[in-house]
Structures are given as structure tokens and as C-alpha cells.
Amino acid sequence: MKRRSLSELLFVVLMLAASPVLAASSANGHERDGITTEGEGEAEIQGRDLSVARGEALEDALQKAFENALVEILPLNVSLAERQDALNQLAGRLKRYLVQYRVLSEMPALQAFFVNVEATFSVPQIREDLASLGITWEEEGTGKPVERFVRIEGVSSVRWYQELLQMFRRLPGMKTVTPYEAFGTSLVLRLEYGRTLDDLLAAISDLHPEEFSFAVGQADETEIRVSLVPGRK
Secondary structure, eight states: OOHHHHHHHHHHHHHHHHOOOOOOOOOOEOOOOOOEEEEEEEEETTTTTTTHHHHHHHHHHHHHHHHHHHHHHHHHTOOOOHHHHHHEEEEEEEEEEEEEEEEEEEEEEEEEEEEEEEEEHHHHHHHHHHHTTTTTOTTTTTTSEEEEEEEOOOOOOOHHHHHHHHHHHHHHEEEEEEEEETTEEEEEEEEEESSSSHHHHHHHTTOOOOSEEEEEEESSSSEEEEEESSSSS
8 A cells, every 4th residue: 555655646746847758658668679669549430340440440559559659769859840740751651660569458339449559669760760851869979968768666755756866967967857757666767868878877876875775787778777775885
């Protein structure tokens, strides 16, 4: 019961501290070569064959999953208008990017057919086509911001949550820190960082909070995983 109330409280704080916050799904997976998101689709039945309505609902669900994936892949400095234009341009190429998918649930109702899917899309191919539209990512070593995600496990209090935000915002080379996702005791931060990955890992290791220490786990160009350990090093 305590864990549930903490999750709800973290969610409220997240909404207050970082509006607007875009998250594709709490079940998202984000790897270097592929990104996995969920999408919910629907199609009107209107006396038609259920298989036709199901097929249209499936296409709608895959489209929604692709939209969620695109939101995560696009760089932070892309405007809403540019994001919508990119979606319009790439939507027709969905099958080119789709690696695999599975149907999580499907349900016919009185007026509509509903389908929920989990889909994996190719990040390199999406980025290649985005680059052809003039959308690019800043390279490391130029002193310009690079987008990174940090997943922190073990955030067991709202005070720790707030302290983490302040610590990361004070790191040398940090441009912006945005709360991206909070679920249970897990927190994902979206960073714009002007230095290399090694610099960021070193900066995290040099942090010395009063009530906990950091244990840096898996780290790559997409995501850094950090666990909080109660007590100081």
C-alpha cells in the first residue's frame, strides 16, 4: 500500500514539475537499433465483416505505436510543427521501419473493434529518413547538446526525486533536464548534455548526495542505468 501511494505521489510531482512531458508508454523499450512502443487502434464495425474492422483497427494501432516511437526518436529541439510534418512524411513508410509486432489484446464491441499492439521499429532507418528531411542530431565533441536518457532505480521518496533533479541540473555541461517517466520507484530523466558520454558517467560518479550513493550499471549511447543505494559511499 505504501508503494502505491508513493507511485501516485511521484506521478503528481512529475506532472507539476515537467509539463508538458511526452512519454510513449510506460512499457516502452528503447535500444540502439530498435525502439519498442505500444499503440491502441480502433475501427468502426457498422455491420461489416469483423475481419475487415479488425484489420483497420490493427493498422490504426500500428500507426499510433509508430507515432509514439517517432516522438522518442526526434531530437528535443524539433518544434511541434516540424514533428507533425515529419510524421506526415514518414507515416506512409511504416512497413519499412516495422521490425516486428504482437497483438496484446483485441476486442469487438457494439460499434467498434479495438486492438492494442506492441511494435518494434528500426531506429537507424527512421533516422536516415529524418535526415533526408533536414532533421539532424548534434554530434559529440562539438560542445553542442546531445540527447540522452538516464533511468534511475530506487527513488523511494519524493525528496530524493527532487534532489536528483537539482543535482543533474547542476552538472557541468548540462543544458536541460526533463522528467520523462515515473513509475513506482523508477524515474527516467531526459537530458540535453553538451559533453561526451564518458564525461557524463564521470560526473554522475562524482556526485555525493547525503542519503544515498549511485551505482552506475549498463550505459550506451541511448540510455544510462543508475541505481540508488541508501547510505553514502
